[in-house]
Amino acid sequence: MRITDEVAEAIAEGRPVVALESTIISHGLPQPRNLQVAVELEETVREAGAVPATIAVLDGVPRIGLDKEGLERIATEPGLRKLGFRDLAPAAALRLSGATTVSGTSFLAARAGIRVFATGGLGGVHRDWTTVQDESADLDTLSRTRITVVCAGVKSILDVPATLQRLETRQVTVVGYQTEEFPGFYLHTSGEPVDWRIETPADAAGIMRAQDALGGPETALIVANPVPVADQLDPALHDRVLAEALAAADAQGVTGQAITPFLLEYLVNGTGGASLEANLAAVRGNAGLAGRIAAAFSREG
Amino acid sequence: MRITDEVAEAIAEGRPVVALESTIISHGLPQPRNLQVAVELEETVREAGAVPATIAVLDGVPRIGLDKEGLERIATEPGLRKLGFRDLAPAAALRLSGATTVSGTSFLAARAGIRVFATGGLGGVHRDWTTVQDESADLDTLSRTRITVVCAGVKSILDVPATLQRLETRQVTVVGYQTEEFPGFYLHTSGEPVDWRIETPADAAGIMRAQDALGGPETALIVANPVPVADQLDPALHDRVLAEALAAADAQGVTGQAITPFLLEYLVNGTGGASLEANLAAVRGNAGLAGRIAAAFSREG
Amino acid sequence: MRITDEVAEAIAEGRPVVALESTIISHGLPQPRNLQVAVELEETVREAGAVPATIAVLDGVPRIGLDKEGLERIATEPGLRKLGFRDLAPAAALRLSGATTVSGTSFLAARAGIRVFATGGLGGVHRDWTTVQDESADLDTLSRTRITVVCAGVKSILDVPATLQRLETRQVTVVGYQTEEFPGFYLHTSGEPVDWRIETPADAAGIMRAQDALGGPETALIVANPVPVADQLDPALHDRVLAEALAAADAQGVTGQAITPFLLEYLVNGTGGASLEANLAAVRGNAGLAGRIAAAFSREG
Ligand SMILES: [Mn+2]
Ligand SMILES: [Mn+2]
Ligand SMILES: [Mn+2]
Helix, strand or coil, rough: CCHHHHHHHHEEEEEEEEEECCCCHHHCCCHHHHHHHHHHHHHHHHHHHEEEEEEECCEEEEEEEHHHHHHHHHHHHCCCCCEEHHHHHHHHHHCEEEEEEEHHHHHHHHHHHCCCCECCCEECEEEEHHCCCCCHHHHHHHCCCCCEEEEEEEEECCCCHHHHHHHCCCCCCCCCCCCCCCCCCCCCCCCCEECCCCCHHHHHHHHHHHHHHCCCCCCCCECCCCCCCHHHHCCHHHHHHHHHHHHHHHHCCCCCCHHHHHHHHHHHHHHHCCCHHHHHHHHHHHHHHCCCHHHHHHHCC | CCCHHHHHHHCCCCCEEEEECCCHHHCCCCCCHHHHHHHHHHHCCCCCCCCEEEEEEECCEEECCCCCCHHHHHCCCCEEEEECHHHHHHHHCCCCCEECHHHHHHHHHHHCCEEEEEEECCEEEECCHCCCCEHHHHHHHCCCCCEEEEEEEEHHHEEEHHHHHHHCCCEEEEEEECECCCCCCEEECCCCCCCCCEHHHHHHHHHHHHHHHHHHCCEEEECCCCEEEEECCCHHHHHHHHHHHHHHHHCCCCCCCHCCCCCCCCHHCCCHHHHHHHHHHHHHHHHHHHHHHHHHHHCCC | ECCCCCHHHHHHHHCCCCEEECCHHHHHCCCHHHHHHHHHHHHHHHHHCCCCEEEEEECCEEEEEHHHHHHHHHHHHHCCCCHHHHHHHHHHHHHCCCCCCCHHHHHHHHCCCCCCCCCCCCCCCEHHHHHCCCCCCHHHHHHHHEEEEEECCCCCCHHHHHHHHHHCCCCCCEEEEEECCCCCCEEECCCCEEEEEEHHHHHHHHHHHHHHHCCCCCCCEEEEECHHHHHHCHHHHHHHHHHHHHHHHHHCCCCCHHHHHHHHHHHHHHHHCCHHHHHHHHHHHHHHHHHHHHHHHHHHH
């Protein structure tokens, strides 16, 4: 595991650090916008008062913090793998490169001593779980990793209520940031309730301190931070295009691993790119809030 | 975490202690009977030779052992939350009060050094799990908490066979106390087999010692203790009213969080209160057996 | 826990050791062939350069390494139990004997300091999971035990794709040995893809070292090693007899615990014993590969 000097020093001195994942760069956005966004998210974290640490695996080595060349490799290298926790050991042994998912990033961040992580949406339970049992490893990682993940919910192409059920079953704490409803990723709300509402970064930091004081299983804290209403995808457009996308996947027999990219691309095209803008607005908001939470946690420390 | 002097001394001296949960007081029984039962269960534990420690959270502070005033607050305060493990940190940070579920109580008891816990029935897998994926966090807690839970099975409004499957999958040891069948909460038996049968509190203490000697994942031991046949709900009445309750929930479109209280109230009314009496008989039996198991475990220690 | 001198010395000196499970002896094969196979598998491990440690529980005591008398007891004692992790404490306390499953064997091997384990097929998700929620505890054990399991996949009577999904969800690393497809137990391939392919025992040892270097949750490594094409069951015969077996189970109303032995016996009879030969070829191959992986891991150490 290689940590950049800037990140290592910030960790050693107890200054705020925010982990950022790399699959959004490698798989989530078109080139060259993906590299611009990667740079911009790091800047957003800095403006919020924290040091950004984008995480990936290069030539088998987990990297905590990427320099410009590292970000460029993630943004442009063809055929990069997506690496969850279970993939890190094979990637290391076989000296392969890859972008880290919420699972892989959470694990590496926590191992490096980083407590706060900003992402877009969590992985979750797939809509076809009742027949194919498909549930993202993100949930298992969050059930056993002491990290705070700031996200805008779960992509609506997944089964959101089932994902919330699994987070409850697996004991992952979920709080809404200035909301009592779980965000809908592209939308301000998914319509599903959350049990806990907080108002400030200091509230989040207080829960993190309470987790540490309580001890026990090292579960995560999810801070669910909605995209502002002004920046959200138009809900009617979202619902219509999502229904079309699901119908098209069904009609064309798209299943398994292929279904997520199919649906996401359908959404981008069907909304004239508006789903992408809402996605980016959500991620920017999360990076900023994560920075403020890391700062609040650090001040209390 | 605040522990009463009596409980702290008993733990320090290795004397038997039994944890009791508080959601039965706050949510499971009508006032003022709930406070009477809370006091009575503590007395039952004492008669069995152990110190009772009713567990709850007051003003954000986990309490191990409640004085009279604490019990009264749990019995009478309106709008108390139900707190599982994942809710303890937000409750602490936001200084809220709540009653602890099997999940929350198990965790806090184990953290305080209490090994035996008496309750009525475990949470489990809901009957609608095939469509909404609803499984109580109790099971995940039991899969990673070294505690002995004495219970009368799982409420029959849940999917009992699926709950037993999940306990097997998640590696929670289940033994029948003087029975080869999993109890049916209101009924002496659910009709489902259990793999292990024990005869005495000393047998349970022996398994607990073996768990400690084996080491490894800190899983729970469930001692499934049936309500005596003489005290059970009439099985024919149970089956009839339960079928009616499920049909009524279906007809009225009751789902999600609302279904458990709906079904339980339907059972109480539909059995003329007999389901409540069977419930209480079960809990009393569990408190007594838990006291005897704690005493046997303590003697061996 | 009692470890034979030979195994204890090998562990202490860092020499290669391979754990073997005992349910294949007690429940998986007919007498007297089962004892011959037990002896033969130990010999295969030795030829690969490692010390075999067949694991079982005798009179309540976990045994790491069995002498001739111990093997004979497992091969011939009537009514032996199958013991997973959750059964070990009751078996110890009640001083019962039993054969250990993948779950029980993995746990005991890891506790004894053995890192490599050879078996036939893993337990997994049952085909009727959508209605009865039946998932082997093997998966939960592998999600929290640092062991390398060499197997030929999952028996085809189970839901293989769902099992692979659960292994992903629970973060168990799976690599194909000289294949990109998950083996089909009796068949060279199940047709399902695996994410990682390795070529040599040294590759497996490298992944194990990387797991240790990464730290974190102590998950397993599954090395999926196909039965050679020359030794596999004829795929057309397999598919026909399996379909018949499933139809027969359905027609005769065979469910629950009874279904696995029913289907396996149907396969043996319906293939004129060829399924048994393919099974044995797979297990022999796994024992040999496990020995070579243990040797490679030991050399690196
Ligand atoms: Mn998946
Ligand atoms: Mn639930
Ligand atoms: Mn099963």
